Amino acid sequence: MGLHQSFTSRLGKIFTFLFVACVLFSILCVVTVISESNASLAISVSIVEGDTFRPGQSFHIITEIRNSKSSGRVDVKVTYEVTDVNDNSILVESVTVAIETLSSFSEEIKIPETLTEGIYVLRASVVSLDGINCAETSVSFNVVRVVTESEQRIIEFIMGGALIVTIVVLVFEHRRISKLKVSGSDLKRFVIEKKK
Numbered sequence: 001m002g003l004h005q006s007f008t009s010r011l012g013k014i015f016t017f018l019f020v021a022c023v024l025f026s027i028l029c030v031v032t033v034i035s036e037s038n039a040s041l042a043i044s045v046s047i048v049e050g051d052t053f054r055p056g057q058s059f060h061i062i063t064e065i066r067n068s069k070s071s072g073r074v075d076v077k078v079t080y081e082v083t084d085v086n087d088n089s090i091l092v093e094s095v096t097v098a099i100e101t102l103s104s105f106s107e108e109i110k111i112p113e114t115l116t117e118g119i120y121v122l123r124a125s126v127v128s129l130d131g132i133n134c135a136e137t138s139v140s141f142n143v144v145r146v147v148t149e150s151e152q153r154i155i156e157f158i159m160g161g162a163l164i165v166t167i168v169v170l171v172f173e174h175r176r177i178s179k180l181k182v183s184g185s186d187l188k189r190f191v192i193e194k195k196k
Helices: 002-038 149-179 184-195
Strands: 041-047 058-067 074-084 089-099 102-110 118-128 134-143
Touching (some): 041 134, 058 089
Antiparallel strands (some): 041 058, 058 102, 074 089, 074 118
16 A cells, blocks of 8 residues: 555656646747847948958948838837947947838948958847847958058169179179189099099
8 A cells, every 4th residue: 555655656756847847838839939039130241342442441331131920111220339359349320220121231331440450240230129039140351451652662772782692692603613614634633532
């Protein structure tokens, strides 16, 4: 009798545990479906001119926003942020646009003159004005420093000097080697003396 009660008690605990686990799993599925249904915005960004720029240069980006749960015209805020690889913010710009199911538009981003060489990230995020829906994407680009005119002249001067020094050394070596020419009889004499 005690064994039967112990078995029944354990079986009841197992069924209770399974029931609670099923309820929790169902709640988790419902929350996931609700959160996925709220994520109706998607954004993509592409840089038109490539991925390498100079400080102070402007470049154009094409932004595409999709609204999968269109309920007519909706206003959204698009924010562009340029950061370095350490996630330090360099530049932030925002624009408000109206979309229905799909909106594609161009924006111009001007790189600050003071930006140093390196890899930077352009983050684009879109959020509905009620703050419920949002999406984010990012693309990287390089900033390279341009050689100034005075630096170019110095480089040309150094390269020209190196070329002149190389020519002088080659001429000197050619003359030195030319003086070392020996005749066949001198060579035979040298070989015979070495054998002795």
